[in-house]
Amino acid sequence: MTTLTPHSPAVERTAHLYDRVRHVIPEVEWPFFADNAEAIVRLKQERNAVVLAHNYQTPEIFHCVSDIVGDSLALAREAQNVEADVIVLAGVHFMAETAKLLNPAKTVLIPDPLAGCSLAESITAADVRSLRAANPGVPVVTYVNTSADVKAESDICCTSGNAVKVIESLGVDRVIMIPDEFLARNIAAQTGVEVITWPGRCEVHERFTAEDIRSVRADHPGAVVLAHPECPPDVVAESDLSGSTAQMLDFVVTRRPRQVALITECSMSDNIAAQHPEVEFVRPCNLCPHMKRNSLAKIRRSLETMTHEVTIDPTVADRARAAVERMLAV
Structure with a gap:
């Protein structure tokens, strides 16, 4: 000690x-x-x-x-x-x-x-209803980075770590995936399912560029680059692996790369480095102000x-809970 x-x-x-x-x-x-x-x-x-x-x-x-x-x-x-x-x-x-x-x-x-959250603030329940009206019969897959009101208008939720599994579980050729445009495009490339997107973006991940990745490789040629799927598709394409923060952590802990760049929020690297000082983290990160x-x-x-207590309208909560529980059951 x-x-x-x-x-x-x-x-x-x-x-x-x-x-x-x-x-x-x-x-x-x-x-x-x-x-x-x-x-x-x-x-x-x-x-x-x-x-x-x-x-x-x-x-x-x-x-x-x-x-x-x-x-x-x-x-x-x-x-x-x-x-x-x-x-x-x-x-x-x-x-x-x-x-x-x-x-x-x-x-x-x-x-x-x-x-x-910039993603949660990018879409409303009324927006989801409009998407449904414009695409009748197409299931709505909603990222958990959304309000309970939006979840309540959805068929099923997903996270960046299980989005592929959730979409494939539906057995359909076409889905509405909201609200993260980049996540939806990156997931569509992995599933072959047609994805109708919404123009929401994470203010942390949308700022990364493909040039950032090329600069990391130029300065640290041996570094492994792991990108969050909320990043733009060209950033994901330049990276070695795209995955949720849990998948990034698992990669670092099991593979123990000598150098690694986590293309995500800054504290992610700090938290892994606290337990794995033997890994060198290259840090082209962005801070989340929220x-x-x-x-x-x-x-x-x-x-x-005992503040600030979170409350949800029961009529909203029942429907939103069902969408989350469907995700957890997949």
């Missing part, structure tokens, strides 16, 4: 937590996190609460106070098995809604209610004040 330079008692008491992130957080920074980290651990016990954290959360959240971590699919699956009374979702609003859909009797909190609205201080306040 790391022996920290003496600071406050909280710093000493949380040395075991710091040990998890010592490869990515300088020792001089830990005193800024220690008090909140210690308080969150105590409050979780007092409230019978768990913290669910997405892979894009910063290391002090991801490794030090979270009970369940993963991509959207993993968090959705694990949310079903939570026995705690309270779920704090360190992520963005649609993820907290999904946790509430799957745990309607539990209290679900989001530390910052303004933690949104994910970064979360902090230890906000998670602590969320548990202290």
